[in-house]
Amino acid sequence: MPNVRAKPTLRRRRLGGALKGFRHTCGLTLEAAEGEMGWAAGKLSRIENAKAHIWPKEIAPLLALYGVTDPEIINALEELTRDAGKQGWWASYGNVIGGGYQDYMFLESDAAGIRVYCPNLIHGLLQTTAYAREVIAATAITRGADDVAALAEVRQARQAVLTRPGKPLKIWAILHEVALRQQFPAQPTVMADQLQRLLDLSEMTTINIQVMPLGASPHPGMTGPFDIVSFDSPWPTVVNLENLRGGFFMEGSDVQVFESAFERVVASALPVDVSRETIKTIMKEGAPP
The missing domain is CATH 1.10.260.40 (lambda repressor-like DNA-binding domains)
Known part of the structure; x- marks a missing residue:
């Protein structure tokens, strides 16, 4: 391209x-x-x-x-x-990804850790290629097939931060059970592969994955998804909020609100070990007879 x-x-x-x-x-x-x-x-x-x-x-x-x-x-x-003047690897995708998305990838590449709550989708850093294609095609409603393929490539390339030498990105992801039970009728193996990917990633010491069960008590995450991106000193923490038209950042005193909210979301979610077993159970339930 x-x-x-x-x-x-x-x-x-x-x-x-x-x-x-x-x-x-x-x-x-x-x-x-x-x-x-x-x-x-x-x-x-x-x-x-x-x-x-x-x-x-x-x-x-x-x-x-x-x-x-x-x-x-x-x-x-x-x-x-x-x-400051260096371009990211994603510069070659500049005709596909907007400035806000590129800004977020700069933040992501510089970050020490990310805490995320995802009520409807698997977070982009945890997605398989096939899952990424399906959800991008469904949500990027103004994009054609070529753009969808390019955006899926970008999403996969972003995941290099999870295994970067010396200082892999730490991620604490809380995924709602609704997202884990998503089905793709035309691609029946997509979800099974995605769930296995989550199990594999959860074995890494730098990745925590919790499941928010269907029967969870009310919590602040009910208002929508958010990412809390933290950095080594002296850089301040940033919150990223996304919608159909892209994302925007919040800094300063607003960050504390989301950090407090994340703690409450964590308390409402299943513990890490129970979450792993829950993912396994969902996999078995979705397996063909």
Whole structure:
């Protein structure tokens, strides 16, 4: 497919936002900070607004000006500076996936862990290729067959974060029993393979899978699905909410609401070991006689 260049602006936005926050905390104006750094007028404003590049070697002096000397914070911002202009592997799918989806994949690729509640679907990071094709075809109602195939490829490629060397993504997924009992009459083996995939993944130490049973007591997840994406310090946690037209992010004080909600959802779901047995039972019930 054609390689449509995507704009890798999310990391620059996060970097600019962090630098702006440190500047505000120390009480310096843009003009004062630029003067202390010996920069031309407007340079810092462009950096903070993700419209200009900052070199890694400039990070430590700028943070020192702001009174930030924590090596962990300095290293994190320097690393993000080096990666800020890089494109993700998904850039070649830029004609198929929108900017919001690309932003989410940047977050996903940088994340340390993700907590998700999925009431109607298996989460994308846990899907088999066949399951992905079926659900994308059913939900991406404005897409043709070629787009569906491409989106299924993207969904599979995203799963590399689960086994990335050194620091695999940790995922805690709560899946509703309704999603586990989905059937695909034209493709009768799809669900059995998907359930086996969940059992295989649940054996990984970095993946927890819980089942929300049909008879569960009321809980905050009843309002809909959500992803809580967390990062190593100093990056703040982000919440992703999705609908038919894509997704959007929430940060700041709103995150705590979803973190508290997730704890309650966890308490309402089956324990991990019981969830495994429940998945096995559903597999047996759906097996042909």
